[in-house]
Amino acid sequence: MTKDPIKKAKNGTYYFRANLGYAGNGKKIQKYQSGFKTKKEAREEYYKLLLMKPDEFEASENKMLFKQYVEELFLPWYRSKVKMRTYENRLHSVLKHFPYFYKLAVCDIEPIHVQKWQLKLSTNLKPSYVRSIQGLFSLAMDRAVILGIALTNPSKIIGNVKKQKQEVDFWTKEEFEKVISLIYKEDFYQHFLFMSLWLLFMTGMRIGEATAVQWDDLDFETGVLSIDKSLYYKNQNDYRFTEPKTKASVRHIVLDKTTLVLLKEWRNVQQKVVKTGFIMSYNGIPTQKYTIAHAIERYAKKAGVHRIRIHALRHSHASLLISMGENPLIIKERLGHEDIETTLGTYGHLYPNSNFQVADKLNGVIDFEPAKQNFDTSPRNQFTVDYLRRTEKKKCNESAMAK
Structure with missing residues (x-):
């Protein structure tokens, strides 16, 4: 009785070893295959191999899976x-x-x-x-x-699937206010979370840029924050600075006075607990993005606002600037976009009332008095000549009827 060539592995899958004859050089040809989910699937592949000629099999062996x-x-x-x-x-x-x-x-x-x-x-x-x-x-x-x-x-x-315009998710100013108002700054860890969310919302930095920012990158006198690096973070023992996403990512962000006051306050508290050069740190090492993501989830639920991703804080900053009427070129520079097309392509739809605002501004901007006589005696085209003739004829008929 012939043994069944199809065997069952310990993990529940099936395998076989097929003897396929001899090659031209006399070498025995064997083929081992495994990982089949069913015995039927393995058997079908087994017999398929047996039907192949040695030279066909040799040719197939030269193909890279x-x-x-x-x-x-x-x-x-x-x-x-x-x-x-x-x-x-x-x-x-x-x-x-x-x-x-x-x-x-x-x-x-x-x-x-x-x-x-x-x-x-x-x-x-x-x-x-x-x-x-x-x-x-x-x-x-x-x-x-x-x-x-x-x-x-x-x-x-x-070809690839059709590209769809994605809706930009963000927190409005009012939603962010609800979230940030629930964070208790008297608690050291919550103070860290407060400062992290505030900094991301008020600067529009990418999370890799924000976690890489150090106190030396900030000039408190001028309020200028220098962005010239990003952070690669794998785990607590494996992290390092990397180049920014693009050349345009290297930029300077001017911080508002409120943010500067909050940062000074955080620095004083942080340095009493841990000595570190990283602004967004509570334990001496850079913050991993999951820490921020979990905080967003928790506080969004507490505040009764929708949950957003970390990157949506960057969108939130852009949305805030747009609602304040900022020029797209300023937003481009602040966010570190390569070109204005990226900025407008991403946030252009957040200008829903801009056409109406433009119309209001244009209303009455031109000052003129209508002409009292005809100053143009140049030749008229056929349409206007015919129109004038019909108009004159109509006036004559109306005048005759009136008599």
Whole structure:
């Protein structure tokens, strides 16, 4: 009785080892595959391999599987091209969604595979997230084409999902006031949270910029805060300064007097408890973003306002400036945007009454007196000549009827 080649592993999956004959050089060809969810799936793959000719199998062996390509070639290359924080944030997406193609050879991935994957992702994920994942996949396939592992990029043939205009989430001035009024500054830790939320709301800094800011970056006499670095934070023992997001991110923010007073107060309290150069710190090391996120969640619930993400505090600052009538160019410089298009593209819709305000300002701005006689004797076009004739004829008829 022949033994069943399909075996069950301890983790509940199935595997097999297939003897596929001998290659041209006399070497025995064996193939081991594992990780099948069902015995039927493993058996189908087993018999599929048995039907292959040795030379066909040798040719297939020369193809690199997408899994191997991602792990050995793409990720190491991608890691060298982006900031560590970017790499680590996107690594999770790669490991979660790229396995859809892992059993395929890179050169065998076709547009139909990408289409089905895209539809599967779009079932329960936001379009913006699907776009970012497929953008990473497309980058991986572009690199495969450059390396000669694939002939074309099937992702580009299919195209990405349609980009949707996202609504900018933020706290209004009134909502922020409700939240900040609930934080008890007499408690050291809550004082730290108060200052962190206040600084983010009143400056519009990115969280990486804010956690990197040190007391030496602030000139209390002029009120100028210098932004020239960001912070990479992995854990309490692994954090370091990195370059800002863009060249435009290097900037100077002038702080208002109230914020300066609050910062002086916080510095005096902080330095009595812990010696640190970081403004946003209660324990001597930089603050991790989860600490701020949890604080936002807790105090938003207590204040009865909607929860926002940390980055929405940056949007809140921009919204505040817009409501105060600030020029978009000032907002661009304060936020550190590369160009005005980014500022207007993100926050342009927050100017809902600007057209009406412009109309009010234009009303009566031009001072003139209507002409009392015709100063233009230049030739008239056919339409105006015909119009004048009809007008004169109408006047004559009305005059005749009146008699």
